[in-house]
Amino acid sequence: MPVDGTPDPHEVEVSFGTRLRLNRTRRGLTREVLGGLVGRSASWVKAVETGRLGTPKLPILLRLVEALRIRDLAELTGEQSVPVELFTGPGHTLLPRVRAAVNALPGSDEGPAPPTEELRARLAGAWRARHSAPNHREVVGRLLPGLFEDAQRAVRQAEDGAARASAQSVLSEVCSLAQFFIAYQPAQSLLWRVAERGMVAAQEAEDPHALGVAAWLLAQAHRDAGDWEAADTVTEDASRHLIRHLPDGNRDVLAVWGSLRFEAGYTAARRGEAGTAWRHWDSARRAAERLPPSYYHPVTSFSRPVLGAHAVTVAVELRGGHEAVRQAERAPAEAIPSRPRRARHRIEQARAHHLAGQPGEAMRVLEAAHEAAPETTRYNGFARRMVLEELESRQARRRERAGGLALRIGLLS
Incomplete structure (x- = not known):
């Protein structure tokens, strides 16, 4: 039992409703907010928490997992242990190399650091590659270890305050690039270390x-x-x-x-x-x-095109399905030059159609997202959840279509 006296839902035999209430209150969410996040009312949340309604079916369970940011389905059900990776994406094959680069200690036999101008040019090239690549984590994951090593060397070998500030600015942006690689992977502690290191470097750079x-x-x-x-x-x-x-x-x-x-x-x-x-x-x-x-x-x-994509996201998060669809129709994905950002926008458009009760259109847009940037769709928790929900459909045609996409994004491999 935790020190505050709250029962630990892993150690005590508790009902689903109690587990839901404990996880909700630990996140600081009201019933109204949690209900809105999963497309239900506050009274529905109360009915589940008090036991008047039983354990929801899988589609709603997945929405609760997403809203509560929990690590394992068992935190809600008490059984059916399913790691959060199912909903947030797998670990990339290059994740260990990036982790090692982030955690590496300074070496004593290192050579001279590249000039910061060269590092900035490499960074600019890395960002261009990320935006143009359908499998951007593969590209970025190969570039990050060298960028981390060289940027940290530049900071350590800086000859004066101005040179050190310039190197810290570069290191901060390398940390930003790393966060795009690590996001949606089962590496939350690594993500936090990189985020905090990036902030410290930026503050020291006074940039x-x-x-x-x-x-x-x-x-x-x-x-x-x-x-x-x-x-x-x-x-x-x-x-x-x-x-x-x-x-x-x-x-x-x-x-x-x-x-x-x-x-x-x-x-x-x-x-x-x-x-x-x-x-x-x-x-x-x-x-x-x-x-x-x-x-x-x-x-x-x-950019101007991405502001239209942001409008879709706001409408989706406010659970306004029809408003989100209206915003989606006003924000063409083709106007976004970045492949991963275009795919992310497609996923938000799919969420809009999903909220509006248009599952066929949601799947069509998800397929377009996968075509633009397969890795974005593979690692995005919203996309994975929508596909999993469609696999539970009573209509065979919808299950078959979802099954094809599930195979492509690695849910059924």
Whole structure:
């Protein structure tokens, strides 16, 4: 039993409803919020928690696992141990190499570090490769170990404060690239180490752009862990810091500030705060309109086309199926130049159709997402959950179609 006296659902024979209530309260979610996240009412959540309704069927169980960010299905059911990897994606074959690079200690026999200009050019090439590759984790996973080693050497061998700050800025962006590789994999502790290292490096560099990017990713990590207050704090603190630099006319800083405003809206949408969510999205939209039509931020993907994709996400998180479909129709995926970001948008469009009760259209869009970037679909928990739900359909044709996609993304391999 934990020190606060709360029964541990792993050690005590408790009902499904009690397990649900314990996990919900530990996440700080109200019944209204949890119900909204899984497409049910607060009264439905109360009925399950009090035992008036029994254990839900698999599709709703998967939504609860996703909403509560739990690690194993057994945390809700008490049996049927299924690791969270089923819902968040498998571990990439290159994950051990990246982990080793992150954890490596400085060597005593290292050679001279490359100039920071060379490192920045390599980073720019890595981002371009990520955006153009259908299997972007394969590409990024091969580049990251060398980038980590060389960026850390550049920091250690810096001859003065200016050189060290420049190297720290590069190291922070390498950490940002690593987070894109690690995301949706069973490596949460590694993700947190990289996120925190990126923030420390950005702060030591005193680079507004690097700090904004690090905060943007750190806020996402907090939100996905269920700590919405921490996500808000990081987002607002970083936004206040960056706003002082906006008059300088740096497009990249403006784009990161706009990205942070959307992140604030995303978190508000998760809470079910529609007015706040759309207000923050509108702030991001105004920032995008100050950028050239062809502008595309290499890390956050902030751009005019992506603001349309963000509108779909806000509507989906607010559980507005028909509004999300309407936004999806106004935001063509083809306008997004990045293959993985285009696939992510397709997945959000599929979520919109799924919410609106259009499973056939949801599967069609998921197939388009897989065509654009197979790895994005394979590792995305929302995509995997929708496919798993379709495998439970009573209609043979729908099960067959879902089965084909399940094989392609590795759910049935």
